[in-house]
Every structure is written in C-alpha cells, then in structure tokens.
Amino acid sequence: xxxxxxxxxxxxxxxxxxxxxxxxxxxxxxxxxxxxxxxxxxxxxxxxxxxxxxxxxxxxxxxxxxxxxxxxxxxxxxxxxxxxxxxxxxxxxxxxxxxxxxxxxxxxxxxxxxxxxxxxxxxxxxxxxxxxxxxxxxxxxxxxxxxxxxxxxxxxxxxxxxxxxxxxxxxxxxxxxxxxxxxxxxxxxxxxxxxxxxxxxxxxxxxxxxxxxxxxxxxxxxxxxxxxxxxxxxxxxxxxxxxxxxxxxxxxxxxxxxxxxxxxxxxxxxxxxxxxxxxxxxxxxxxx
Amino acid sequence: xxxxxxxxxxxxxxxxxxxxxxxxxxxxxxxxxxxxxxxxxxxxxxxxxxxxxxxxxxxxxxxxxxxxxxxxxxxxxxxxxxxxxxxxxxxxxxxxxxxxxxxxxxxxxxxxxxxxxxxxxxxxxxxxxxxxxxxxxxxxxxxxxxxxxxxxxxxxxxxxxxxxx
Numbered sequence: 001x002x003x004x005x006x007x008x009x010x011x012x013x014x015x016x017x018x019x020x021x022x023x024x025x026x027x028x029x030x031x032x033x034x035x036x037x038x039x040x041x042x043x044x045x046x047x048x049x050x051x052x053x054x055x056x057x058x059x060x061x062x063x064x065x066x067x068x069x070x071x072x073x074x075x076x077x078x079x080x081x082x083x084x085x086x087x088x089x090x091x092x093x094x095x096x097x098x099x100x101x102x103x104x105x106x107x108x109x110x111x112x113x114x115x116x117x118x119x120x121x122x123x124x125x126x127x128x129x130x131x132x133x134x135x136x137x138x139x140x141x142x143x144x145x146x147x148x149x150x151x152x153x154x155x156x157x158x159x160x161x162x163x164x165x166x167x168x169x170x171x172x173x174x175x176x177x178x179x180x181x182x183x184x185x186x187x188x189x190x191x192x193x194x195x196x197x198x199x200x201x202x203x204x205x206x207x208x209x210x211x212x213x214x215x216x217x218x219x220x221x222x223x224x225x226x227x228x229x230x231x232x233x234x235x236x237x238x239x240x241x242x243x244x245x246x247x248x249x250x251x252x253x254x255x256x257x258x259x260x261x262x263x264x265x266x267x268x269x270x271x272x273x274x275x276x277x278x279x280x281x282x283x284x285x286x287x288x
Numbered sequence: 289x290x291x292x293x294x295x296x297x298x299x300x301x302x303x304x305x306x307x308x309x310x311x312x313x314x315x316x317x318x319x320x321x322x323x324x325x326x327x328x329x330x331x332x333x334x335x336x337x338x339x340x341x342x343x344x345x346x347x348x349x350x351x352x353x354x355x356x357x358x359x360x361x362x363x364x365x366x367x368x369x370x371x372x373x374x375x376x377x378x379x380x381x382x383x384x385x386x387x388x389x390x391x392x393x394x395x396x397x398x399x400x401x402x403x404x405x406x407x408x409x410x411x412x413x414x415x416x417x418x419x420x421x422x423x424x425x426x427x428x429x430x431x432x433x434x435x436x437x438x439x440x441x442x443x444x445x446x447x448x449x450x451x452x453x
Contacts, residue, residue, distance in 0.1 A: 008310035038352045103422020190421040
C-alpha cells in the first residue's frame with residue numbers, strides 16, 4: 001500500500017516546525033512515532049499534503065519530574081515509559097498501561113503524546129491521562145496553551161488541537177505521597193486494540209480516598225471519564241459497598257457498541273469487573 | 289519523478305544512497321531499491337512483524353516507516369546478521385533448534401532475537417515470548433523459535449566466557 005504523495009519536512013528546531021505549521025497547518029500532519037498516522041495514510045484515510053517530521057528536533061524526548069509534576073516530551077516512546085524507573089516507582093497506572101499497548105516493536109516508535117493527539121477511542125494512553133488529570137502543552141508560532149485531556153478529545157479521531165499547533169508535552173500533576181494506580185485491559189491478542197480498558201488513579205489520605213480518577217477505553221466515541229464513580233469515591237473509605245457502587249456507576253458511564261470484540265452488555269460488565277478489581281486491589285494494598 | 293529527495297542510510301555496515309519519494313516505505317526501499325529481499329512484507333498493516341529491521345539496533349516495522357525517516361541512520365536487515373561468512377549465533381540457533389518451517393516470519397524473528405540478546409544475553413522462556421509477542425508465525429512454530437533464541441544466548445555466553453578464559 002502506498003500513501004498519497006506528500007511533501008516532507010524534517011525541521012531540526014521546534015521554531016522551524018511551528019513556522020511550517022503556520023504556513024501549511026490545514027494541509028499538514030505532524031509525524032512523531034508514525035504508528036497510527038502511517039497506517040492511516042497507507043489506507044488513505046489520511047492524505048496530508050505536507051508531513052512535518054519532528055523526530056530530528058533535539059530535546060523533545062525528556063521524561064522527568066519538575067516541581068513535583070511529570071513532564072513527558074513529544075518524542076517519548078511507549079517503550080521508554082515501559083523501561084523507566086521513574087514511571088515504575090511513582091506512576092503505577094502508566095507502568096501498567098505501557099506494556100499492554102500494541103506490541104513491543106510498535107512501542108519502540110509510538111509516542112505517548114502522539115497517541116493522545118490521534119484520539120482513537122480505543123487508545124489506552126488517553127484513559128490513563130484522564131484518570132491522572134493530565135494536560136497537554138500545545139505550542140504554536142504565536143504562543144502556548146495547556147489543554148486538559150478531557151477538553152482535547154472532541155470525538156473519535158478528533159481533537160481541539162489547532163492546525164498550527166504542535167503538542168510538545170504531557171504534563172501530569174503530582175500523584176501525591178500516597179497513591180494507587182493501575183490499568184486493566186482486555187484484548188483478544190497482543191497487538192490488538194482494547195476490547196475494554198479501565199484506568200484507575202487514587203490519591204489516598206490514610207483510609208480515605210482523597211481524589212479518584214477513573215477513565216474508560218473503547219466503550220464510547222472517545223475515552224470516557226467516569227465522573228459519577230469518581231465522585232462516589234471522593235472522601236470515602238474503600239469498603240465493599242463503596243467499591244460496588246463505584247463499579248456500577250462506572251459501568252453506567254460506559255456507552256459501548258456491539259462489535260466483533262463483544263456485545264455492548266459484555267463490555268459494560270467488563271468495566272464493572274475491572275473497576276471492582278482495581279479498587280479491591282487498592283483496598284488490599286492499603287491494608288498491607 | 290517530482291518531489292524526490294536524496295537519502296543516505298548505512299545498511300548492514302555499508303552506506304547506501306538514493307533518490308526517493310517521501311512516501312516510499314522503508315521496506316520497499318530495502319526490497320526494491322536495494323534488492324535486499326530478506327525483509328518480508330507480511331500483513332502490510334503493522335500487525336505481523338515480518339518486516340522487522342533494526343534501526344540503530346532497535347527493532348522497528350519497516351512497513352510503518354518512510355525511508356526518508358531513516359536518512360543518516362544505521363539499519364540491520366537479516367542479510368547483515370552473518371559476518372565474514374560466519375553465521376550469527378541467532379542464525380545458528382534457528383538451524384540447530386529447527387526454528388523455522390516456512391521461513392516467512394524468520395527474518396523478523398531473528399532480528400528481534402538478536403536485539404533481545406544484546407540487552408539480555410540469558411533470557412527466560414517468558415522473556416523471549418514477550419519480546420516476540422508482536423511477531424506472528426503462521427506455522428505456529430513458536431516453541432522452537434523460543435528454543436532457538438535461547439540456544440543463541442547460550443552460545444554467545446559460552447563464546448564470551450571462552451574468550452575470557
């Protein structure tokens with residue numbers, strides 16, 4: 001399969017890349033890992049006139065904490081997340097998600113930021129970032145803004161990113177001194193998209209949940225933030241009744257469709273089971 | 289053709305330059321541009337891993353990368369595993385452990401195995417299965433592929449300790 005012909009730019013500075021987008025934005029696509037964009041171009045679902053390859057820009061591959069929050073640069077690959085000691089020690093939801101995304105070879109190129117910008121409702125990173133309250137840093141030639149992941153996703157494969165903008169970084173707030181996180185994913189085989197995915201992040205204060213983040217993958221037109229379930233957990237102790245209630249509310253928030261990966265009822269039930277499982281795990285971990 | 293650009297890529301230790309259209313996929317450049325047909329096209333949809341090559345030592349799917357993206361970088365294909373007429377340990381492993389049946393997935397499997405052994409010379413069965421989990425063998429000969437990679441790891445280790453003795 002051949003993509004449609006395009007003009008290729010490989011700028012070596014972010015300023016040059018932004019200038020190219022200022023000129024060609026509407027007809028251009030930014031290429032980072034390419035593991036979603038290139039397949040779309042091969043199928044001709046996407047046929048941009050211009051490709052702005054940002055891989056030759058130095059200094060976009062940082063993965064570091066600054067003033068307590070985590071910054072993930074636009075060229076951080078999913079395999080970098082999988083191997084990072086910082087992620088393993090402080091960000092368990094991300095550490096759980098990384099090895100479940102696509103397959104090992106795709107993870108070597110695919111980026112976290114790229115996955116967010118692709119806004120596939122079956123994308124795993126967006127659920128993790130929704131649960132953790134992350135923001136995307138978007139730069140254009142004229143300025144910079146921050147967008148909450150919930151405001152970024154505008155529908156399937158659609159974001160509020162402007163044509164002249166490059167998403168340069170994900171910014172993840174401090175998970176707190178006592179936190180719990182995980183990502184559970186049902187997939188038919190390695191490399192398949194999620195049948196269902198559930199991201200859970202809890203900030204804990206002793207026995208109580210201070211703040212809860214729950215987000216769902218592949219059960220709606222976009223990744224879904226299960227707000228009612230989160231609210232039911234805020235301030236509560238993780239006993240069986242609370243866990244059941246939150247799991248039911250999360251299942252209600254899901255809006256799955258019947259397809260080759262399972263019926264809508266089945267997927268909704270998986271959401272309930274995964275949320276129960278994650279919260280029970282959190283309760284056990286806390287008791288230990 | 290309009291819109292061509294010159295790229296220069298070190299392939300199996302040798303610098304190769306040519307004019308390409310930006311939309312030329314890396315796998316097509318290797319197979320049709322250089323005649324290196326050891327890299328196979330399986331699914332053409334980023335699913336099977338038959339087209340896996342090493343980009344500066346890291347396994348990537350060459351059907352999901354443009355040749356222009358590899359400009360200035362170093363690639364290893366299955367043709368580059370053998371050195372000075374001597375099989376790479378991973379090739380020997382596939383031979384000794386019957387790691388291939390039809391052979392279609394073999395180039396990708398061998399390159400993944402070689403990359404894994406660079407990081408982890410003594411992988412467990414689980415480590416190997418994890419590393420090759422994105423690559424499909426439609427003969428379903430996974431058992432012997434895993435054994436072949438482990439054989440190669442042991443061979444590399446014994447050669448190293450032999451060299452030290």
